[in-house]
Amino acid sequence: MAPITLPGYGDIEPLSPAAEALVKSEDPEHPANLIPELCREFYKLGWVTGTGGGISMRQGPLVYLAPSGVQKERILPEHMFVLPFAQSSVPKPGSKRDFVRVPSKKGLSESQCTPLFWNAFTQRDAQSCIHTHSQHAVMLTLLLGKGAKSFRISHQEMIKGVRLGGVGKTLAYFNTLEVPIIENTAREEDLTESMAEAMTTYPDAAAILVRRHGVYVWGPTWESAKTQAECLDYLFEIAVKMLLAGMPLEGDN
Numbered sequence: 678m679a680p681i682t683l684p685g686y687g688d689i690e691p692l693s694p695a696a697e698a699l700v701k702s703e704d705p706e707h708p709a710n711l712i713p714e715l716c717r718e719f720y721k722l723g724w725v726t727g728t729g730g731g732i733s734m735r736q737g738p739l740v741y742l743a744p745s746g747v748q749k750e751r752i753l754p755e756h757m758f759v760l761p762f763a764q765s766s767v768p769k770p771g772s773k774r775d776f777v778r779v780p781s782k783k784g785l786s787e788s789q790c791t792p793l794f795w796n797a798f799t800q801r802d803a804q805s806c807i808h809t810h811s812q813h814a815v816m817l818t819l820l821l822g823k824g825a826k827s828f829r830i831s832h833q834e835m836i837k838g839v840r841l842g843g844v845g846k847t848l849a850y851f852n853t854l855e856v857p858i859i860e861n862t863a864r865e866e867d868l869t870e871s872m873a874e875a876m877t878t879y880p881d882a883a884a885i886l887v888r889r890h891g892v893y894v895w896g897p898t899w900e901s902a903k904t905q906a907e908c909l910d911y912l913f914e915i916a917v918k919m920l921l922a923g924m925p926l927e928g929d930n
């Protein structure tokens with residue numbers, strides 16, 4: 678493989694010792710250490726059980742991805758995939774991706790969410806994107822019904838933890854939160870275009886719900902992506918309870 682030139686890193690030969698060094702750090706906040714730790718936490722929340730869901734992070738010119746189809750609570754730093762953010766082609770379904778580092782363990786493949794994470798990176802300049810299969814997100818899309826294009830809720834304190842577009846100013850208590858809903862597809866990667874379209878149609882949306890599947894949430898930092906994922910999950914859960922109690926989601930009733 679040809680060396681990849683990375684601003685601040687110089688030329689890195691894929692699969693070389695220099696590429697291996699990208700996943701070794703004593704810093705607990707290094708993406709190679711944080712991704713496994715956060716996946717363990719998300720596993721306990723029921724967000725990434727059954728090998729689905731995950732988190733990606735950018736660091737300078739690099740993107741760190743967890744592997745696909747693995748025990749999410751047992752991921753190690755050496756299982757990380759590292760990609761240059763600048764890809765030779767858009768990482769859409771079926772396209773080849775450029776890698777700086779791939780894990781040597783057999784049977785690991787990059788996250789199937791890769792092009793969806795890229796939507797958040799390119800359209801919102803997000804630095805981190807989280808995908809969960811939370812039952813609160815799924816149940817909410819079911820209760821809202823097949824024709825629902827978005828989820829709207831107002832007059833909830835936790836709305837204040839969500840940012841305009843996921844990366845702008847935080848919403849105020851009196852703002853209405855709106856999250857678009859897209860239809861699920863047979864393969865994760867096939868959601869790429871409908872997610873991108875929904876992000877364009879709803880420029881203020883901080884997340885995308887996928888009916889019968891889960892949610893994609895992003896942020897300008899990993900901390901912000903995590904906080905917003907928590908606030909949104911709280912709002913999805915309370916909305917489910919409100920709908921089951923026959924209460925409207927909007928208004929100060």
Ligand SMILES: [Zn+2]
Nearest residue numbers: 729730865891
């Ligand atoms: Zn998924």
